[in-house]
Amino acid sequence: MAQKYLLLLALILVQACGPGQANLTVSHQVSPCQIWPATSGREPSIGTVTLTVAGEGQNSTVPIDVVLAIDSSASMTETDPTKMRLDAARSFVVRMDPARDRVGIVSFDDDVDFSLPPTGEFARVLEAIGGVDSDGRTNLDRGLAEAIDLLAANSTGSDERARFLVLLSDGDGDYTPSGRSGSQADRAKGEGVVIYTIGLALGDPAKRSLEEMAGATGGKHFDACNASALEAIYVAIGEEVKNLAGREVTVRYTLPGELSAAGFTVPPAADSTSDAPGSEGRVLVWEAGDLSAGEAWSTSFAVSSEAPGVFELGKAGSIVEYQRRSGFVEILKIEGALLDVAEIRSGASTSLEIPFNFSSAKEIVGAVHEVEEEDETTILWRFSGCNSGCGRDWAFLSDDGRIVVGSLRPFTLATKDSLVEDLHQVMEIIAAAGANVSEYNRSAAENAAEFYAPERGVYHQISYSFGADFDLVLVVPNSTLREARLSVTGQEMDRFGGVADQEYYIDGNYVTGCEHHAFPWNGYCTAEAADITGIVPPGDHLISGRKVTDPHTIILEAITAEEPEKEFFLYSRDYRSVWIPAKTNALRTPAEMIWASSETRG
DSSP: OHHHHHHHHHHHHHHOOOOOOOEEEEEEEEESSEEOOTTSOOSOOOEEEEEEEEEESSSOOSOEEEEEEEEOOTTHHHHOTTOHHHHHHHHHHHTSOTTTOEEEEEEESSSEEEEEEEESOHHHHHHHHTTOOOOSOOBHHHHHHHHHHHHHHHOOSSSOOEEEEEEEESSOOBOOOTTSTTOHHHHHHHHTEEEEEEEESOOHHHHHHHHHHHHHHTOOEEEESSGGGHHHHHHHHHHHHHHEEEEEEEEEEEEOTTOEEEOOSSOOSEEEEEOSTTOOEEEEEEEEEEEETTOEEEEEEEEEOSSOEEEEESOTTOEEEEEOTTSOEEEEEOOOEEEEEOOOOEEEEEEOOOOOOHHHHHHHHHHHSEEEEEOSSEEEEEOSSOOTTSOOOEEEEETTSEEEEEESSOOOHHHHHHHHHHHHHHHHHHHHTTOOOOHHHHHHHHHTOEEEOSSOOEEEEEEEEESSOEEEEEEEOSSOEEEEEEEEESOEEOTTSSSOOOEEEETTEEEEEOOOOOSSOOSEEOOOOEEOGGGOOSEEEEEEEESOOSOEEEEEEEEESSOOSSOOEEEOTTSSSOEEEOEEEEOBOGGGSTTTTOTTTO
């Protein structure tokens, strides 16, 4: 016997290690994040939402208090004549961490034979297990009460120790169900104690009692058909209490009302409609149960919409709620994800009235890009590569030189830049098809471009070329300014070897210029474009350039929600040297683009 205990103590030392933290994480993915309306006839028209809740880490560093309540009634002489339940309980103990965890013992029949409070001295626990006998009848309430007393007495209230009770019985003893006065299961729940139960060769009435007490506290019940199955059950419970990341995991997910959902890999337990502010839509609820470290729960389903728009999935109220092992309730927010049900949201059009070989242009487009539609006089395609705005836009070209480009992105100044880049790509194709396209032709076509946006508005642009310092006045009319930008073309000689040159100010405040350069530098610097939306309210503003020695052009751009009564313009104090009214372009709707009748883009 002494040799057996030495072996057990050696196993205890082997198990004493420093494992990692266990907790829950939630991931929310939508793929693809951009689809077409279900009625468009285009693919993809379905997105897939995947929700995954995972237990992270190997084991928990949260300390554990556990009491093994072992039935010692006389019936055990028949169900466990060789006391295999005691060896199974020892196997549970040696798998715990004595440096962090504490284990206690309660031996009960019609009363408590003896008990040992939770302790990290596992040799005492192993010795105490050997004192469990087989005599008397079964009083489950008495064994539960003593075990809960031990766990409550050992709680300091200052540390977050997870508390478990593992009760083994083979009989239908005295038990007060949850919800009744004096219920020990309800008391355990109130103390944050999770009960696991093991039934050894039980009949239905006794099994229901053990299932009820475990269920009332968020634990589990295990059935053992004979004593030889006990060790595996104790080991399984031990692994779960050590690695349990979250109990009673509930996933709540809000889906916009405009979206349809189908094809659930795990159907929701509840599906309802919410009209709560900020979380309007369809609320789906899943009961994921308990999750251990390294274990994951996941569900996927398909979403679609008949109407275009950008929809936020996992809106307010989308959470994962669970109990930590200590009984504390934890709530994880599901981060929202956007699903873009696409439509053409912006565009530009112009004409290049220069003779070219349209058949050659179609061959070039077909070899490089994705052709959507074509006939003898027109071709519609999607660019195979991304432009500087990281978008793959569409282009339309007719044999008379009409060019239209479209984007799925809303119209902004950055989108405008990408659309102009798209126009120039089409002009390159026309040039490659035999047209003599000069820089003047390109510039004239760009200046004549019209722009398209879902919301009505006006695009304004002022360009001023200079080669020295200046002070000018920018007049901003009374209007709703959506966006404004200052940009400068041309490079400045960096004459001071890395020291800032070329500076631009609005009302005395620095806006952009050449910053300090890291070596090696090429001797030139370029000012970056600056967003000036928030610093040019209606009124007059002083625009200044300093440390300028080389030729440049300053470009002031704005998008307003309406046509202002007066125009943007730039002028000098003498009213003669500089007087530049803005060029304006009233934004038209995408439906007015010349391919609007096409079913492909409809």
